[in-house]
Amino acid sequence: MKRVAVIGVGLTKFGELWETSFSQLFVEAGAMAINDAGIDGSDIDALYVGNMSGGRFVDQEHISCLIADHAGLAPIPATRVEAACASGGLAIRQGVMSILSGFHDIVVVGGVEKMTDVVTEKTTQTLATASDSEWEAFMGMTFPGLYALIARRHMHEYGTTREQLAMVSVKNHENAIHNPYAQFHSKITVEDVLRSPLVADPLRLLDCSPITDGAACVVLASEEKAREFVDNPVYITGSGQASSTIALHDRKKITVTDATVNAAKEAYARAKREPRDIQVAEVHDAFTIGEILAIEGLGFVEIGKGGKATEEGETAIGGRIPVNTSGGLKAKGHPVGATGVAQVVEIVLQLRGEAGKRQVDADVGLTHNVGGSGGTAVVHILEK
Amino acid sequence: MSSIPRFWRNMKSRYNLIGKRCTRCGEIYFPPRNFCSNCRRRGELEEVQLSGKGEVVSYTVIRTPPEGFERQAPYVMALVKLDEGVMVTTQIVDVSPEEVEIGMRVESVFRKIQEDGEAGLIYYGFKFRPAKEE
Numbered sequence: 001m002k003r004v005a006v007i008g009v010g011l012t013k014f015g016e017l018w019e020t021s022f023s024q025l026f027v028e029a030g031a032m033a034i035n036d037a038g039i040d041g042s043d044i045d046a047l048y049v050g051n052m053s054g055g056r057f058v059d060q061e062h063i064s065c066l067i068a069d070h071a072g073l074a075p076i077p078a079t080r081v082e083a084a085c086a087s088g089g090l091a092i093r094q095g096v097m098s099i100l101s102g103f104h105d106i107v108v109v110g111g112v113e114k115m116t117d118v119v120t121e122k123t124t125q126t127l128a129t130a131s132d133s134e135w136e137a138f139m140g141m142t143f144p145g146l147y148a149l150i151a152r153r154h155m156h157e158y159g160t161t162r163e164q165l166a167m168v169s170v171k172n173h174e175n176a177i178h179n180p181y182a183q184f185h186s187k188i189t190v191e192d193v194l195r196s197p198l199v200a201d202p203l204r205l206l207d208c209s210p211i212t213d214g215a216a217c218v219v220l221a222s223e224e225k226a227r228e229f230v231d232n233p234v235y236i237t238g239s240g241q242a243s244s245t246i247a248l249h250d251r252k253k254i255t256v257t258d259a260t261v262n263a264a265k266e267a268y269a270r271a272k273r274e275p276r277d278i279q280v281a282e283v284h285d286a287f288t289i290g291e292i293l294a295i296e297g298l299g300f301v302e303i304g305k306g307g308k309a310t311e312e313g314e315t316a317i318g319g320r321i322p323v324n325t326s327g328g329l330k331a332k333g334h335p336v337g338a339t340g341v342a343q344v345v346e347i348v349l350q351l352r353g354e355a356g357k358r359q360v361d362a363d364v365g366l367t368h369n370v371g372g373s374g375g376t377a378v379v380h381i382l383e384k
Numbered sequence: 385m386s387s388i389p390r391f392w393r394n395m396k397s398r399y400n401l402i403g404k405r406c407t408r409c410g411e412i413y414f415p416p417r418n419f420c421s422n423c424r425r426r427g428e429l430e431e432v433q434l435s436g437k438g439e440v441v442s443y444t445v446i447r448t449p450p451e452g453f454e455r456q457a458p459y460v461m462a463l464v465k466l467d468e469g470v471m472v473t474t475q476i477v478d479v480s481p482e483e484v485e486i487g488m489r490v491e492s493v494f495r496k497i498q499e500d501g502e503a504g505l506i507y508y509g510f511k512f513r514p515a516k517e518e
């Protein structure tokens with residue numbers, strides 16, 4: 001496909017941001033991205049916003065309008081994009097397609113979620129709406145419960161160990177220490193994970209991404225237009241998206257996320273790249289087992305070998321393929337609608353050489369964002 | 385989950401494990417669907433009574449329950465593959481969590497699923513328990 005340039009990035013601190021409202025979050029990240037791109041508000045043709053559940057989290061729908069209004073961007077067209085936890089990645093893809101279609105030259109893509117305005121039970125229930133409401137959630141299933149089913153089966157089929165799952169969390173917490181925007185800056189050990197309270201066996205609290213407020217934003221531009229504003233943009237060279245069954249019980253095999261495999265296949269083909277070309281990746285570790293499924297489904301390691309690869313340090317900074325240098329969803333935080341956009345922000349910072357103490361040497365990076373238990377997956381490939 | 389028609393629509397399947405089978409390719413759907421994903425508009429679906437017997441493919445113990453399930457926690461949730469080949473998401477009852485294992489034979493029972501608040505509705509449907517005899 002033709003390349004689309006990322007000319008500006010921005011994000012808020014991730015965490016429990018009790019003093020900041022939903023729309024303030026977006027405006028903060030948006031202003032940072034627009035400033036970074038060196039564009040003026042009047043240069044922007046359209047806005048796409050990834051958001052999972054403004055309606056349940058802050059009693060606000062019609063958030064595309066709210067954000068365009070509060071960011072001072074009206075009357076440009078604003079569109080909300082929703083695919084549960086993959087909303088952000090999907091918003092990026094909508095922005096890319098709107099530029100490639102020739103409709104727009106400069107597009108702002110943001111993602112935002114405000115999760116701490118409601119009690120934890122409501123948050124838990126809202127996340128469960130990403131599953132099949134009538135045949136999973138109704139039966140008493142929870143979102144961590146679905147990933148626990150996958151984790152148990154993965155351990156059964158491939159011999160993945162409880163400790164290997166914990167190592168994903170340990171690695172991502174270590175990476176987050178060097179990310180000033182991350183929710184957590186604390187080193188943890190395998191023992192800490194194994195001693196944390198059980199949420200849904202075999203998954204424990206420290207296997208699960210936290211409840212987070214946050215926003216992220218990027219400015220996308222056509223290659224021609226990008227040159228007017230920046231010298232060395234990072235380019236999105238591949239994009240892939242795939243759907244699977246919404247319910248886990250309808251998948252023939254639960255230990256391979258087929259939506260990830262299919263989205264990756266499309267993204268690699270469009271970018272004319274292969275898994276071995278990828279030098280840094282941000283993947284969807286909403287639960288530790290999620291990162292193992294991701295690195296397997298994306299082709300970084302063989303199916304079933306994700307736990308072992310993690311244990312051997314292949315995915316650590318300094319390893320063969322550093323994964324989640326930002327701290328990932330686990331330690332950077334997971335404001336669901338913002339996550340897919342924040343992943344792109346991290347890869348852009350890495351490819352620009354602006355990732356500080358977590359910097360890796362890379363020219364080609366990848367982002368991978370999942371909705372629900374694997375019903376939607378979005379993959380992007382970025383290059384210098 | 386408080387809409388009565390929303391529950392009533394699914395009652396037949398939730399009470400009696402009635403699914404759909406495509407008369408063209410034989411694929412079985414449970415929960416029932418109106419459209420065969422293999423045959424699309426060439427397929428034709430008819431009702432099929434499932435046996436309610438199967439085995440545990442994976443399981444977990446829910447310790448942070450959603451609203452309506454507080455009194456049941458901790459409880460076992462599982463993916464059960466029915467002998468007809470389809471999988472269902474279901475609670476495993478009449479057994480302690482430590483005794484559940486992958487591959488265990490189970491059978492369906494009719495039970496209370498959840499309560500909709502103190503004065504609200506009570507929903508019923510299938511759960512599974514260890515199989516009595518085979």
Ligand SMILES: [Zn+2]
Nearest residue numbers: 406409420423
């Ligand atoms: Zn058929």
